[in-house]
Amino acid sequence: MPNHTNPKIILKNLRKAFGNKPVLNGVDLSIEPGESLVVIGGSGSGKSVMLKCILGIVEADKGSVRIDGVETLHITGKKREAMLDRFGMLFQGSALFDSIPVWRNVAFKLMQARGVKGDEAKAIAIKKLAQVGLGKEVADLFPAELSGGMQKRVSLARAIAADPQIIFFDEPTTGLDPIMADVINDLILQCVHDLGATAISITHDMASAHKIADRVAMLYQGQIIWHGSKAELDHSGNAYVDQFIHGRAEGPIKMQVLKG
């Protein structure tokens, strides 16, 4: 477990609504440097929106997002670019750019934002691909030529390519078979450990949550209704958490049929 110092990320009363439907309803959360937090919650509970609000991809309506003690909710221009430079993100569907080869995907930030030249960028990309268990023969392929698991690995390599301080993982194991999911979990653990990065992962996959989390938080109806250490998860004493982690249809959580 990391030592508790100044939190790396602090969310206070974070609110976001789409039309008249509230998605985030006052999220309060803090993440310590080097900590791996897993946020669990049902589909449509606002997990992805929370990550996107932290990154500024979705503009929050109210509240506060502090990164390293600096308020980032309304910063723009160069300050936002500098803030984003510290982040890496693995998207649910990998979100690889299909018009460029794998190595250019991995080295994208290095080349476009940091001005690293082609040969050097390719060498770094191949090194990062090796870190996620992919050989250099993959570097010149296009994303469409890869399997889902390989695309996730490439996406992970892209997320860590610029050595970020903070990494977000948006449902990293969704759509993968259990073995590949475990491989991805191992890679996430290893990459986060090697970089000493702070990580927030959102997932439905409890095996994944158990493996990669230091701490777990549950988001329900736009609020953090429980958080605690990984060890506390299985006996949280919270009926919502119990229902979710055991995947029971019966319980206080009623399935939301319509997507908001």
Add this chain to the structure above:
Amino acid sequence: MPASSSFVANPLLQPFLRLCQQVGRALLGFLQGLGQFSFFVLRAFSHCLRPPFYFGQWLRQFWDIGYYCLPVVGLTALFSGMVLALQSYSGFSRFSAESVIATVVALSITRELGPVMAGLMVAGRIGASIAAELGTMRVTEQIDALTTLSTNPYKYLVAPRVVAGVLLLPVLVFIADIIGIFGGFVVSVYKLNFNAATYIDQTWYYLEVMDVVSGLVKASVFGFIVTLMGCYFGFHSKGGAQGVGAATTHAVVASSILILISNYFLTGLFFSK
């Protein structure tokens, strides 16, 4: 009960109030869309002028618009010029004015048909392609990924396309003008038995620089419209395949309508006395 509550609760007024609600909602939706579009145009425009410039992306868009549209625009211009010569001959021969065919072809092509036909063809070829590409990038979170990779999507995706459209459509139209006039020449000389030298003389004699320049300025405006509409609808597409399809359709329809409307006002600006 307060007077206002009893007024709202009056059952006779319910259909009227529902109608007001629907009109109000539609009006608010329209104003919101207009605001979103205006904001998009301003951001796109500002990012075209401010560094960093992604020249690799600019070159790719120059290639896509210039190279891939040339055959379509060229063929359209060629057959437009040929049909124009045939139709003009058929019409003007009724009052023995066949000698003006060369002038009619040249003026029609350079002032109107060249830019408008090229604009519409590019809207179908490139506007649709931009909307589909950006729409797919939006629904697969590739545009969000760009942001997390410290790359501004307006600079990387929108600015190169808009700049390429504004700069390259005039080039395409200039080539289309030459091909269209050549089409009229071929039909007039080889089918209608005009004298080649006289036809060329007639074309040069009445054609003014302003005729060509006005067409090129129109082309630049149309290039802006086509690429901007493609980017706007692609950028704001939602859902999955259906959303991308809808974005593509909206981009082509909106571009085509705006080309025809703006053509009227530009013609008025250049040629009304």
